Amino acid sequence: MTSLPNPGLARFNASEDSAALAALHEVCASSAWGSKLLAQRPYADTEALFQASDAAMAELTAEDLAEAMAGHPPIGRPRPGDPTSSREQSGMAGASEALKAEMLELNLAYQDKFGHVFLICATGRTGEQMRDAVRERIDNSPEQEREIVRTELGKINRIRLTRLVEQEEST
Template sequence: MTSSSTPGLARFNTLAGGGATAALHEVCASAAWVSIILSRRPYPTVEALLSASDAAMAELSGEDLAEAMAGHPPIGRPKPGDPASSREQRGMAGASEELRDEMLELNLAYQKRFGHVFLICATGATGEQMRDAVKARIENSPEQERGHVRTELGRINRIRLSRLVEEEKD
């Protein structure tokens, strides 16, 4: 992503409150994150918007993180009718039945251990890479895992925000 302004960024900067709120909720389900991003508009560059997203993510409380995570479906089960989760989890689309079953078991074990879905920036990752990540991270302490979740949410938000300000609207 370049650090220059784009027509999509200009559109985002001038989007009316309700439209901007709805667009940002598609990026991240945390109301606090959405509020922070909206409060800092207008953004001079895409990089400034992405940096604001990183800063907002760092400010989120545990409750805010839980709210953000609740907007993400388990790996291997994208939300029906949600093109973002389907696109992001494309690496599982062609996975074998064996790998899908293994991911379901791992997702359930992870959720039982940590109380929330396994969250990873799945864009560009294969099903095997996602499986290996959940296997490695399930051994983390809750504190370590919160750090991973915050990082992964930040990566996801950056990708989604970039897509939001790149899209041309008619």
């Protein structure tokens, strides 16, 4: 069974390098990750794009991961005017003030310990689930946390890549 061609993926494959790189940067702030995906175009299908993303993510250095994480706002504080972070963190939108205050405190403690924001694939998670995750992960070693972050970034990238290749052509 053959799948129908994906017009969004075809558009991405055919776009100018600068436009494709800008789109990839919106998915993941790591320039190394974006460059690796750009270099492998064209992609036969979305799964090939996902595999390239996963492979590039696995190769990122600690510095590359730091660059990728710098593109993410803290949980509970999406960037104003950024529909992506607002959508991904929607589980915190209806959280109580007490939960939001607790998340802020936990975010700061996490950032003090690890030197970067607490990163989790927040899509579909409630505020309580995110709070429980930061509580659980704050006791990890930096090495353990770096690999968890790598996995979480990979999940986020797949969601964002899906949106990238499924969005309607802009007029």
